Amino acid sequence: MSKVKYYYDSETLSYRKIEHKKGRKWGYGLLAVTASFLAGFLLLLVYLNLPQIETPKEKALKRELQHMQLQYGVLNKKMTHAQQVLEEVQHRDDNIYRVYFEANPIPEEQRKAGFGGVNRYKNLEGYDNSELLIETNKRLDILQKQIVVQSKSLDEIAALAKEKEKLLTAIPAIQPVKNENLRRMASGYGMRMHPILKYRKMHNGMDFSAPTGSLVYATGDAVVKRAQRTTGFGNLVILDHGFGYETYYAHLSKFKVKKGQKVKRGEIIAEVGSTGLSTSPHLHYEVHKNGKVVNPINFYHGDLTAEEYDIMLNQSSLENQSLD
Structure with a gap:
């Protein structure tokens, strides 16, 4: 319930009720709405032109994105180290193990073969960090494939070693009479x-x-x-x-x-x-x-x-x- 206001009329020496004009009331309302709209518009312009101003949700998402980029960087370093170790094992496999057990070396094209056919990484395209995601997944897939190839090679070497051990004990190697x-x-x-x-x-x-x-x-x-x-x-x-x-x-x-x-x-x-x-x-x-x-x-x-x-x-x- 709105308050009723009065004013003192010095001519009549009495209090009179203040009457508001309906047109002015609507004018005040319209002015208030217009001012609110202009203030909101100005705040929107400021927000769009000042990138440092972020909502809490955007800040959380940005921190999460930075953490993901950091983790992918660490993962790439680990894969680089794993690749170096694997290359050393491959070198020993071809030049020591397979030579000793008289097995042919694994062709380089078989060790380094990629993946043909359809685009395996299509689902990773269209993001801000698509290049990082695709490159990391590609390196990981190649590394996994090379590990499988090397694992099968070592299984073959283990079988050859067992056979070689049998051969060494079977070959005539001592005098038949003391x-x-x-x-x-x-x-x-x-x-x-x-x-x-x-x-x-x-x-x-x-x-x-x-x-x-x-x-x-x-x-x-x-x-x-x-x-x-x-x-x-x-x-x-x-x-x-x-x-x-x-x-x-x-x-x-x-x-x-x-x-x-x-x-x-x-x-x-x-x-x-x-x-x-x-x-x-x-x-x-x-x-x-x-x-x-x-x-x-x-x-x-x-x-x-x-x-x-x-x-x-x-x-x-x-x-x-x-x-x-």
């Missing part, structure tokens, strides 16, 4: 005079002269392929080492293994004898690779010193008479 049991290394690999047939004949192995009953050892991990009496070799053991390697142990007096049995390098498999075409107790020893006879002198690196190996090499090269 030095303390040897009388002498009677005959080596090559053309020799046969003691019974009395003509020069290829001698496919090495003869180790030793007393009957001297122990004969497997020269590498293997499976017994044969353990039986034959005509020329007498009692014969053949070991299958895998990887194309086989070893023959002939003129034995006694078997210590049977066909199908697994043996380890250094395990006793027989005893020295003089069965078959033999003139005295000795072990005839042969090494076969992929079905071809090879010189056993190349397979004694596991238990001989350099001096002992030189002595054996000199003795094996002498063209004397074999014992079988």
Whole structure:
């Protein structure tokens, strides 16, 4: 309820009620509305032309954007470091691991391959920081792909290493008769005079002269392929080492293994004898690779010193008479 106002009329010496004119009242209202509109318009112009003036929400969004840019910068630095580490692993993989295990290096185009086809980053376009977002995601995708390639390569190397370990234990690498049991290394690999047939004949192995009953050892991990009496070799053991390697142990007096049995390098498999075409107790020893006879002198690196190996090499090269 509006207050009623009065004024004192000095002529009538009485109070009179103040009457407001309706037109003036509307004029005051219109003036107030116009002034409010002008003030709002002026404030809007000031706001639009002074960028430092921000609402609390805009300030929060700006801080969030700056934090995101900072995090993406840190992420890019981490990816750069990860890329350097990965490149070092790739270098060792191609130039050390794969060389040692005789595997072909991974082609550079396979390691560095990008992504073809549709635009993978279309959903990141149209923003103020689209370039930063797209570049970061692209680097991350390439890094992930290279890690997958390298991981598969290391899996392959691990499988090759396991196979290499089997190969190293399977290759014939020691003397089949210990030095303390040897009388002498009677005959080596090559053309020799046969003691019974009395003509020069290829001698496919090495003869180790030793007393009957001297122990004969497997020269590498293997499976017994044969353990039986034959005509020329007498009692014969053949070991299958895998990887194309086989070893023959002939003129034995006694078997210590049977066909199908697994043996380890250094395990006793027989005893020295003089069965078959033999003139005295000795072990005839042969090494076969992929079905071809090879010189056993190349397979004694596991238990001989350099001096002992030189002595054996000199003795094996002498063209004397074999014992079988």
